[in-house]
Amino acid sequence: MALVTAKGVEVRVGNKRLLHDVDLRIEAGEIVTVIGPNGAGKSTLLKAIIGAVPIGSGRIDKRAGLKIGYTPQKIQLEKTMPISVGRFLSLAGSFSKGARSEVLDKTDVIRLRDAQMTDLSGGEFQRVLLARALLRKPDLLILDEPTQGLDQPAEARFYRLLAEVRKETGAAVLMVSHDLHVVMAQSDQVVCLNGHVCCSGAPAQVSVDPSYKELFGVRAELALYEHNHDHSHDHSHDHGEHSHD
Amino acid sequence: MIDDFLVRALIAGVVIALAAAPLGCLIVWRRMAYFGDATGHAGLLGVALGLAFGLPMMVGVVVLAAAMAFMVSYATRRGDYGVDTVLGVFAHSALAIGLVAAALLPGVRLNLTETLLGDILSVSWSDIALIAVGSAGIVAVMAWRWRTLLNGTLSPELLVAEGGSLMRDRLTFTLTLALFVALAMNLVGVLLITAMLILPAASARPMARSPEQMVAIAAGIGIVAVGAGLQFSWITDAPAGPSIVVMSSIAFILSNFWKLLRN
Numbered sequence: 001m002a003l004v005t006a007k008g009v010e011v012r013v014g015n016k017r018l019l020h021d022v023d024l025r026i027e028a029g030e031i032v033t034v035i036g037p038n039g040a041g042k043s044t045l046l047k048a049i050i051g052a053v054p055i056g057s058g059r060i061d062k063r064a065g066l067k068i069g070y071t072p073q074k075i076q077l078e079k080t081m082p083i084s085v086g087r088f089l090s091l092a093g094s095f096s097k098g099a100r101s102e103v104l105d106k107t108d109v110i111r112l113r114d115a116q117m118t119d120l121s122g123g124e125f126q127r128v129l130l131a132r133a134l135l136r137k138p139d140l141l142i143l144d145e146p147t148q149g150l151d152q153p154a155e156a157r158f159y160r161l162l163a164e165v166r167k168e169t170g171a172a173v174l175m176v177s178h179d180l181h182v183v184m185a186q187s188d189q190v191v192c193l194n195g196h197v198c199c200s201g202a203p204a205q206v207s208v209d210p211s212y213k214e215l216f217g218v219r220a221e222l223a224l225y226e227h228n229h230d231h232s233h234d235h236s237h238d239h240g241e242h243s244h245d
Numbered sequence: 246m247i248d249d250f251l252v253r254a255l256i257a258g259v260v261i262a263l264a265a266a267p268l269g270c271l272i273v274w275r276r277m278a279y280f281g282d283a284t285g286h287a288g289l290l291g292v293a294l295g296l297a298f299g300l301p302m303m304v305g306v307v308v309l310a311a312a313m314a315f316m317v318s319y320a321t322r323r324g325d326y327g328v329d330t331v332l333g334v335f336a337h338s339a340l341a342i343g344l345v346a347a348a349l350l351p352g353v354r355l356n357l358t359e360t361l362l363g364d365i366l367s368v369s370w371s372d373i374a375l376i377a378v379g380s381a382g383i384v385a386v387m388a389w390r391w392r393t394l395l396n397g398t399l400s401p402e403l404l405v406a407e408g409g410s411l412m413r414d415r416l417t418f419t420l421t422l423a424l425f426v427a428l429a430m431n432l433v434g435v436l437l438i439t440a441m442l443i444l445p446a447a448s449a450r451p452m453a454r455s456p457e458q459m460v461a462i463a464a465g466i467g468i469v470a471v472g473a474g475l476q477f478s479w480i481t482d483a484p485a486g487p488s489i490v491v492m493s494s495i496a497f498i499l500s501n502f503w504k505l506l507r508n
Contacts, residue, residue: 050406051406051486070402070406072400072402075399075403076276076398076400079454080276081398082454082456083455087455091392091399093392144402161336163266179317227278
């Protein structure tokens, strides 16, 4: 059975219809990436799946006992709240200190355990969020724009980390991303969203879809190019660049 | 020898400062200072309506403050206006409606200065008992739901994703705030309730390394401000409520100055 099945989902906030007629299916272990312009409802869809946004019509079914690890797009971490990385992780629930160290180690931020969250760089912050999501040993990771605001090297490091985590845990991933070239190279399924699902399917299938080209224009062509490019260099990419940070 | 009424004022002030610390920190973290204002101002209307209907004052205030809190959170979620505008509209409307109602409703006679600025020096032992029970309730609820409240502050979505309830988070926060307004109104008045909440918390920020530390330091600053404010008021004959808030302001300046020097 699929991990998550959404059918005809509609989300309204006030008078605004943010999503309508959204169908989505996430199978165990697959990477599903949601792309689309700003205001397309990408984050809303993710929030609807975790249950943080009520759906007007349609339905979202989750496999019984499905464990979701979620990283929000942003956290209201004003400079006003003093909190260390370690304490932030402990807020996830009753997990042992050992379990907390393990995920911090896995995401390579264990040395930051005592650092204040407000002192972290964008990349470090995302790794801490991912660590917290991993604590629950999720079957499905839901990541809302995990590389937003990261520079290119940090972004590359994050995707490499994500690939490692997946290899280890076998968790499925549902994420919102703007990095078209990565999306095309790494996803099993791409969902092109603009209030509704414009097109979805395997990357190769989506990249030739007229509605995809319409939404992303020149960038789409570029991504397709990089997609092929990435493939031929896949191996040199994966090795030897590990302990930079 | 210290006069009995000063002792009562001190006890009441210290107890309120203890309840204000966790709530005040949450308000500062959630950027909801205006929300405290709106809820506090609604308390005035609560007093007027309570008096008009012959209900205990506490009941009117808690009901109106809670109703205001829910209306505000609904209106801000609709997103027709900016959050600051919605809160400004509600806070000032509530204050004005409360003042008008107090003037027009039959059988309501309010001492305006007392209502707006409080009268901590006239607090009775039975008031103190009520304030102590109410404050203990607030602190107990805060302690019980602390992890959820912190998660709801950091990220409502993360709270839900990890199995928490947003509704319960909002309810806990709103109802304890309404209760606090009802308790603190007599002491510092509707105008200065928000100050009692956010000034100690904001002053504590530069010195704190964890959320709990910030609450503890805020409580300490609040208590010192109450003591110093009452003493100041005793010596100079200035009104007690504002004197306490002035002491908190001084704490705010000192703590930020200290941070400046340290860096």
